Amino acid sequence: MSALFRTGLFFAALPFRTKLYRSGGWPSIVAEEEPLKVYATFLRRFFSKQELLAALDRADQYIERQGSRPMRFRLTLNSDEAYPPLLKRIFDPPPVLFWKGSELHGPGVTYVAVVGTRYPDRITIEAVDRFADCLIDASSVSSLYRICIEESLPQPSLFPEEREVADGVDLVTVSGFALGVDERIHRASIYRRVPTLAVLGSGLEMITPVSNRYLLDEAEERNAELAFVSEFFPDDPPRKFAYPRRNRIIAGMSPLCVVFQAGPRSGALITARFAIEEGRDVAAFDHPDLYGVGKNEGARHLLAEGASRLTLFAA
Known part of the structure; x- marks a missing residue:
């Protein structure tokens, strides 16, 4: 060792x-x-x-x-070149990251954070799938804006220099391996052969929820790239305080954070707030089918504050 x-x-x-x-x-x-x-x-x-x-x-x-x-895993310290460059810039980058699975880090990678409710409506599931389709055609975060994101502010990007750096590199979806939107973006990415990364709120030997582990088999069957990353000791179990810590990594790695369906107290809003505090772009999805009480007020609030809007369905 x-x-x-x-x-x-x-x-x-x-x-x-x-x-x-x-x-x-x-x-x-x-x-x-x-x-x-x-x-x-x-x-x-x-x-x-x-x-x-x-x-x-x-x-x-x-x-x-x-x-x-x-x-059974690798690690990178926050001084290493392989450490995600945007994560190095956040207020409190983890001193060490443990990696397992595909090699989804390095200078040729741009991460796109995708988060949302654990209980998505059917229209949200379809929206996540359509967004994954957009990723197939996108060569950069900039091209994602051209394909399926509508600018909401006169100065569209909160992080324009990073959007320029993103051109011409591989896009990797990043989420938290939870039920709901997290699971769907990982699965949609696997089925489309888009690389995907799961950030855990536990050690790499304690991948939860167990019900989502089928994604490892699906990635292997389809020869798709799936990786896991964690800042926690390998055998640490999931703990409540760890999930906001995980969320800051998801936001911190990515120049763009996309929110699919978030109620007024959704954990996805924590990730979005981390992204905003670090000067990253935020985009959100809304739809008339989500106007019920408790459905999508969180994402709607982000849009009202100036987040960009996902345009995945014809008006």
Whole structure:
């Protein structure tokens, strides 16, 4: 087991500290063999000696359990070139990301975040499928605007320089592997051979919900690219506080966040707010079939605030 994995596991094993993130998050982490020595001053600001030693012990125990078996995942530190470049720019980029599955990261990739309700209406499911069709014809985020997104503001993009950078690279859909819209965009991407990435609120060894694991088989059967990423220790179970942390990664990786059906208290709005705070573009879907109470007020509010509108159905 390399020093890189020990370093990554150590940082992932440290407990969550709100104060750390309010202070700007982690510094640039390098693959040093002794992170306790290299980052001692920084770590002592937020963690006790017992917590630091416990994290190191957890990392070493995990490595010992693995023995000589090859690792079933990869990792990238926030100092690596392979680390998603837009994620490096957010207020608190994770110090380490664990990856599993297809190689869906690097300079030739642009991520498009897709989020929404766990209980989509039929019209929303059809809209997600139509959006996936648009992705087949799009070569960049800019071309997505030309194909199926209507600008809502005189200065259309909240992040114009990133939209220019996006031209000529591969688009990858990003979502949270939850039920509903998340599941649908992953599945629609797999069926159309559009690469897709699931950001987890748990470790890579605890992929949930179990009911969505059929997507791994479908990706393999169709020779489609599916990957998983997490900032959490590999065997961490899903926890309530982890989902907003996951959402900031989904938004932070992407120059564009697309919201399909969000009620007034939808978790998808957390992702959209992260995107807005980081200066990214936001687009939202609405339809007359979603005018019922509790259906899509959240997405409608985003549109009223200036989010771009998805044009997936003829007026």
